[in-house]
Amino acid sequence: MSTIDRRAFMGGLGLAGMAGMLAACGGESAPPNASGGGGGGADGTLRWWDHLGGLQDLHDQWAADEGERLGVTIEHTYNEPGKATEALQLANQSDQLPDVYTPLVGLPMPALVDAGWIHEITLSDEAIARLPEGSFVEGLTMLDGKIYGLPAFTDKQYAACTWYNSAIAEEVGFEPPTSYDEFLAVLQAIADHGAYAPMTMALGATGRMREQIDDLAQAGGFPGYQGLRYDTGEYEYHHDAYVAAIELYKEISDRGFLLPGTNNFQIPDARGRWAAGEIAFHMDGPYSPGAVRSLNPDALEFMAVAGMLTPEGDEVVATRGARGADWVVGGTTQVAEYASQLIETFTQEDYQTALASGMDQPPIVLDTVAGADVIEPYAWLVEEFRTRIFRGPQPIVRNVDVATVQANQSPVAPELGNVIQGYLGGEISDLRAALVDLSDANSAALDDAIATAVDDGAEVSRADWEFPDWVRGQDYTY
Numbered sequence: 001m002s003t004i005d006r007r008a009f010m011g012g013l014g015l016a017g018m019a020g021m022l023a024a025c026g027g028e029s030a031p032p033n034a035s036g037g038g039g040g041g042a043d044g045t046l047r048w049w050d051h052l053g054g055l056q057d058l059h060d061q062w063a064a065d066e067g068e069r070l071g072v073t074i075e076h077t078y079n080e081p082g083k084a085t086e087a088l089q090l091a092n093q094s095d096q097l098p099d100v101y102t103p104l105v106g107l108p109m110p111a112l113v114d115a116g117w118i119h120e121i122t123l124s125d126e127a128i129a130r131l132p133e134g135s136f137v138e139g140l141t142m143l144d145g146k147i148y149g150l151p152a153f154t155d156k157q158y159a160a161c162t163w164y165n166s167a168i169a170e171e172v173g174f175e176p177p178t179s180y181d182e183f184l185a186v187l188q189a190i191a192d193h194g195a196y197a198p199m200t201m202a203l204g205a206t207g208r209m210r211e212q213i214d215d216l217a218q219a220g221g222f223p224g225y226q227g228l229r230y231d232t233g234e235y236e237y238h239h240d241a242y243v244a245a246i247e248l249y250k251e252i253s254d255r256g257f258l259l260p261g262t263n264n265f266q267i268p269d270a271r272g273r274w275a276a277g278e279i280a281f282h283m284d285g286p287y288s289p290g291a292v293r294s295l296n297p298d299a300l301e302f303m304a305v306a307g308m309l310t311p312e313g314d315e316v317v318a319t320r321g322a323r324g325a326d327w328v329v330g331g332t333t334q335v336a337e338y339a340s341q342l343i344e345t346f347t348q349e350d351y352q353t354a355l356a357s358g359m360d361q362p363p364i365v366l367d368t369v370a371g372a373d374v375i376e377p378y379a380w381l382v383e384e385f386r387t388r389i390f391r392g393p394q395p396i397v398r399n400v401d402v403a404t405v406q407a408n409q410s411p412v413a414p415e416l417g418n419v420i421q422g423y424l425g426g427e428i429s430d431l432r433a434a435l436v437d438l439s440d441a442n443s444a445a446l447d448d449a450i451a452t453a454v455d456d457g458a459e460v461s462r463a464d465w466e467f468p469d470w471v472r473g474q475d476y477t478y
Contacts, residue, residue, distance in 0.1 A: 044072065044073065044335070045072070045073045045074075045075050046067070046072050046073065046074045046075070046099045046100065046335050046338050046339060046342065047075050047077065047098040047099050047100075048063060048074055048075065048076045048077070048098060048099065048100040048101070048342065049076075049077045049078075049079060049084075049087070049088070049098040049100070049101040049102070050076075050077075050078060050079070050084075050101065050102045051078070051079050051080065051081045051084035051102055051104065052078070052102070052360055052361075053078070053080075053081070053290075053291055053294065053360075054287055054289075054290025054291045054293070054294060054358050054359060054360040055290070055355070055358045055360050056078045056294075058354050058355070058357075058358050059076050059078070060076050062076075062345075062351070062354075063075070063076035066342055066345055070338055070341055070342070072335065072338045074342065077098070081267075082266075084102070084104050085104045085105065085106070088101065088103075088104060088105060089105075092117065095332055096332075097117065097330035097331060097332050097333075098330050099329060099330050099333040099335055099336075099338075099339045100327060100328070100329060100330070100339050100342055100343060101327070101328060101330060102326060102327065102328075103117070103118065103149070103325055103328045105117065107406070107407055108139070108396060108402075108403040108406040108407060109139065109140060109141065109143065109148055109149055109324060109325055109403070110139060110143055110400060110403035110404075110407075111403055111404075111406070111407040112148075112328070112331075113143055113148055115331075116331040116332075117328075117330075117331045118148050118149070118325075118328040118329060118330065118331050119148075119328075119329040119330060119331050119333055119336055119339070120146050120147065120148055120329070120336075121147045121148060121149070121150060121328070121329055121339075121340050121343055122147075122336075122337070122340040123147055123150075123340065123343070123344050123347070124344060127344045127347040128347075130347045130348070130349070130365065131151075131347055131364055131365065132364065132365065134322065134391075135151055135322075135323070135364060136151075137322040137397055138397065138400060139394075139396040139397050139400045139402070139403060140321075140322055140323070140324045140325070140394070140396065140397065141323075141324060141325050143400075148325065148328060149324065149325020149326070149327065149328050150325060150326060150327040150328075150343050150346060150347070151322075151323035151324065151325065151326055151364055152326040152327055152346045152355065152363065152364055153323065153326055153355075153360075153361040153362060153363060153364055154323065154361070154362045154363065154364050154366055154385070155320045155321065155322055155323040155389075155391070156320065156362070156366070156385040156386055156389040157285070157286050157320070157361060157362055157385050157389070158215040158219075158285075158286075158308055158318055158320075158385070158389070159208070159211040159212055159215055159284075159285040160211070160212040160213075160215035160216050160219075160283060160308050160309070161283070161284060161285055161286055161288065161305055161307065161308060161381060162176070162177070162183070162281065162283060162305060162306040162307065162308065162309055163274070163281065163282045163283070163284055163288050163303060163304070163305050163306075163377075164176065164280055164281045164282070164304050164305070164306060165196075165274075165277065165279070165280055165281075165302045165303075165304070166302050166303070166304040167277075167302045168190070168196050168280045168302075169280070169304065171193075171195075172189055172190050172193045172196070172280070173189070174186045174189055174190075176304065176305075176306035176307075177306055177309065178306065178307070178309065178310065178313035179309065179310065179311065179312055179313030180244070180248050180309060180310075180311050182313060183248075183309055184248075184251060184252070184255075186280075187199060187252065187255070187257040187280075187281070188255070188257075190257075190280045190281075191255075191256070191257060196278055196279060196280050197258075197259040197278060197279045197280070198257040198258070198279075198280050198281060199252060199257050199258055199259070199262075199279065199280060199281040199282070199283075200258060200259040200262045200265065200270050200273050200274055200279050200281075200282055201258075201262065201265070201270050201282060201283040201284070202265050202266055202267045202269065202270040202271075202284075203253075203258075203262050203263045203264070203265060203270075203421065203424065204263065204264040204265050204266050204269070204421075205265075205266050205267050205417075206415065206417025206418055206420075206421060207417055208267055208417075209249075209416075209417040209420045209421065210415060210416040210417040210420070211285075212283055213242065213245050213246055213249070213416060213420060214226050214227070214416070215308060215318070216241075216245035216248070216308065216309065217239065217241040217242040217244075217245045218241070218318055218319065219308050219309070219310050219316050219317065219318055220241035220244055220245055220310055220311045221240070221241045221311075222236070222239050222241040222242060223470075223472060224236070225319060225320070225321075225392065227242075227416065227438070227439065227442060228442075228465065230319070230392060230393055230467045230470040231466070231467060231468050231470055232466060232468075233462060233463070233464075233465030233466035233467070234439075234443065235438075235439040235440075235442045235443045235446075236439055237416065237435040237436075237438045237439045237442070238432050238435035238436045238438075238439055241311075242435060243431060243432055243435065244311055246419075246420055246423060246431060247431070248309075249420065249424060250423060250424055250431075253424045259273060259279055263421075263424070263425065267284075270282060270284070271284065271288065271291055271292060271295060272295050274292075274299075275292045275295040275296040275299040276296065276299075277296075277298075277299060277302065285361070286359075286360075286361060286362055286378070286381055286382070286385070287359070287360040287361050288303075289303055289359035289374070289375055289377070289378050290358045290359035290360040291360075293359065300375055303375060303377055304377050305377040305378075305380070305381050307381070307384050315388070316384070316388045317388060317390070317472055317473045318388055318389045318390070319389070319390050319391070319392035319472070319476075320389055320390075320391070320392055321391070321392045321393070321394040321397075322391065322394065322397065323364065327343050327346060329343065349365070349368060352364070352365040352368040353368040353371055353372050354372075355368075356368050356369040356372035356374060356382075357372040357373040357374060359374055359375070359378050362382045362385060366382060366385075366386055369382045390473060390474060390475050390476075391475040391476055392470070392476055393467040393470055393476040393478075395464045395465050397478065398464060398478055399459075399460060399464045401453065401458040401459050401460045401464075402460055402464055404453040404456060404458040404460065405446070405449045405450050405452075405453045405458070405460055406449070408448075408449040408452045408453055409445055409446060409448075409449035410445050410448070410449070411445075412438065412441045412442050412445055414438075415438070416438060419431075419434050419435065419438055422434070446462070446465075447462070450462060
């Protein structure tokens with residue numbers, strides 16, 4: 001086996017079986033002790049990997065400064081998001097996981113602990129106190145009371161932000177749209193004006209399309225997230241809110257509002273075209289300003305954001321679960337103490353403020369944005385997140401045995417992003433039927449994973465996904 005993909009990780013393996021498989025593919029991977037094994041740090045260098053494009057300069061400088069302070073060489077490496085997961089897989093196979101990294105493997109934290117991919121983190125009480133209450137959650141960043149992951153970014157964010165060029169808005173004469181109909185009318189006005197392309201987005205990136213439609217559907221009234229209802233625990237991708245959101249993208253495409261070539265654009269393609277200044281709208285996450293600054297700093301002056309659209313222009317109500325690990329210590333590290341000390345610096349106010357100034361994902365300490373060097377639309381968006389996004393229920397938080405299910409749940413193909421692309425491209429004619437099939441396939445995959453987990457001894461059932469007491473617009477408490 002030359003690489004390990006998520007399907008191989010999850011297909012039909014309990015945690016114990018998966019740990020054995022990962023060890024077979026990547027050398028000895030038993031959970032290490034503090035002295036480490038034969039992995040990263042063998043030459044005394046602390047290796048730090050991430051995939052955060054807008055933070056490269058910050059992290060390069062941070063590595064140099066903190067390395068000098070700690071008395072250890074810190075080697076920071078940026079991996080393109082599309083290549084980061086494979087890079088980690090290959091590193092694990094050669095028993096050379098980095099000492100600190102962003103865990104993009106696609107498995108729940110307990111599975112990574114069990115398989116030896118991550119090491120316990122030691123944080124001081126002062127570091128923990130710097131973060132908002134409830135930042136560390138059992139099953140997500142903690143296991144048996146021990147910390148295995150640091151959430152550095154806030155859970156209060158969504159990816160379907162309606163960014164636009166304020167200079168074009170002034171010239172064409174439009175206000176930031178809030179409803180689907182207003183948005184279509186503005187795009188038509190830009191098309192009629194004739195000097196600019198109305199819109200672009202990363203239609204070729206299935207993952208990004210999935211994220212955006214998940215967000216729009218929830219804001220449009222879907223009582224759950226990622227196709228799964230909070231109240232009943234049932235998959236319902238065929239809910240009216242999903243259909244309406246995808247139909248919005250379909251109409252944008254069919255009416256010729258998209259820059260030619262958009263259907264194949266990946267995220268850097270869409271951002272780069274928009275940052276050139278000749279396109280009015282670009283759908284992207286809150287991290288767009290940081291990425292745009294690296295592409296064309298002059299474009300920051302014209303960045304504006306309309307928040308997230310809703311079908312009728314209502315105020316956004318969104319729900320997100322507690323944040324998982326953004327940073328972990330590699331399971332084979334030989335410099336665990338230094339790695340923990342580096343991760344602890346990510347809780348400091350100066351790092352959180354610098355993180356905010358990077359205008360990537362908002363930092364977990366949202367108050368630092370007020371003192372950061374950010375554009376006004378970014379600051380406005382962060383306050384929008386703070387006000388509009390509520391804490392949602394998560395099965396793994398209520399029952400950690402859910403991790404066994406998640407580790408065994410096979411990804412469904414085609415997934416939502418493929419359905420969106422197929423419908424916009426004309427390969428799918430009956431959208432709702434395709435979404436019913438998607439719901440059924442995900443439900444079957446979940447049932448199969450539960451059955452496997454039960455066979456492995458987990459105490460779990462479909463009821464663990466049901467939260468009938470969940471109320472939209474309120475933080476969920478267990």
